Amino acid sequence: MNSTSPLPVVLAITGASGSAYAVRLMQVLLQQENPVHLIISDAAREVARRELNSDFPANDAAPEIWLDFLNQVLLTGRASGWGFATNHISESCRLFVHTQKNYSAGIASGSFLTRGMVICPCSMGTLSSIACGASTNLIQRAADVHLKERRTLVLVPRETPLGLIALQNMTTLTTAGATIMPAAPGLYHQPTTLADIVDFVVARICDHLKIPHSLMNRWGTDD
Numbered sequence: 001m002n003s004t005s006p007l008p009v010v011l012a013i014t015g016a017s018g019s020a021y022a023v024r025l026m027q028v029l030l031q032q033e034n035p036v037h038l039i040i041s042d043a044a045r046e047v048a049r050r051e052l053n054s055d056f057p058a059n060d061a062a063p064e065i066w067l068d069f070l071n072q073v074l075l076t077g078r079a080s081g082w083g084f085a086t087n088h089i090s091e092s093c094r095l096f097v098h099t100q101k102n103y104s105a106g107i108a109s110g111s112f113l114t115r116g117m118v119i120c121p122c123s124m125g126t127l128s129s130i131a132c133g134a135s136t137n138l139i140q141r142a143a144d145v146h147l148k149e150r151r152t153l154v155l156v157p158r159e160t161p162l163g164l165i166a167l168q169n170m171t172t173l174t175t176a177g178a179t180i181m182p183a184a185p186g187l188y189h190q191p192t193t194l195a196d197i198v199d200f201v202v203a204r205i206c207d208h209l210k211i212p213h214s215l216m217n218r219w220g221t222d223d
């Protein structure tokens with residue numbers, strides 16, 4: 001990485017509902033030439049199969065298979081009527097996929113610089129493991145690193161209602177420096193498609209990573 005390259009974003013996808021948020025976020029990050037370090041939990045793969053009727057490519061799949069997946073998955077199959085427009089991600093995009101147990105990956109160390117980390121969607125299981133510092137897989141370890149290095153860490157949980165344990169874990173994480181950003185899309189931007197609703201959540205995540213976007217109109221800017 002030379003000194004002018006953007007710092008990479010770490011994106012972890014876990015087994016909460018909302019695979020489309022993760023795919024859309026990956027599209028936006030890669031389209032803007034942000035390097036992405038990706039980790040997908042086994043449960044996230046199961047959820048994506050059910051929600052998108054599609055499998056994430058294997059961790060070691062060729063770059064063209066990943067590109068094809070990212071360009072097609074929100075336009076075909078279950079998501080074909082959701083209102084997403086055609087995307088084009090350049091072949092020169094930088095996507096690095098890690099297995100859950102690869103503790104030798106750079107992102108397992110604080111000396112590896114990043115722009116921040118997002119866990120989207122974030123299961124209650126992963127959230128609780130991070131809150132207690134378990135670090136039992138690379139997702140939890142990388143999140144722990146972001147907290148100790150005082151870097152941006154955004155968790156996008158999807159659960160309702162929230163029990164006391166989840167609420168306490170969220171308080172612990174917020175106190176430790178993380179941002180809890182529930183996948184709770186607003187309706188004030190008058191969405192007409194599921195794509196509008198997905199983009200609302202992705203837009204708020206990008207804002208916290210300081211990634212420019214035009215995914216939705218900002219409140220107060222159309223007067």
Ligand SMILES: Cc1cc2nc3c(=O)[nH]c(=O)nc-3n(C[C@H](O)[C@H](O)[C@H](O)COP(=O)(O)O)c2cc1C
Pocket residue numbers: 013014015016017041042043044046047050122123124125126127158159
């Ligand atoms: C279809 C499906 C939907 C799920 N939705 C959620 C959810 O919205 N929130 C959640 O916390 N867990 C949800 N789960 C349960 C998690 O996948 C499960 O707790 C898993 O152990 C999480 O593992 P991970 O954190 O390693 O991804 C769901 C599971 C399935 C199969």
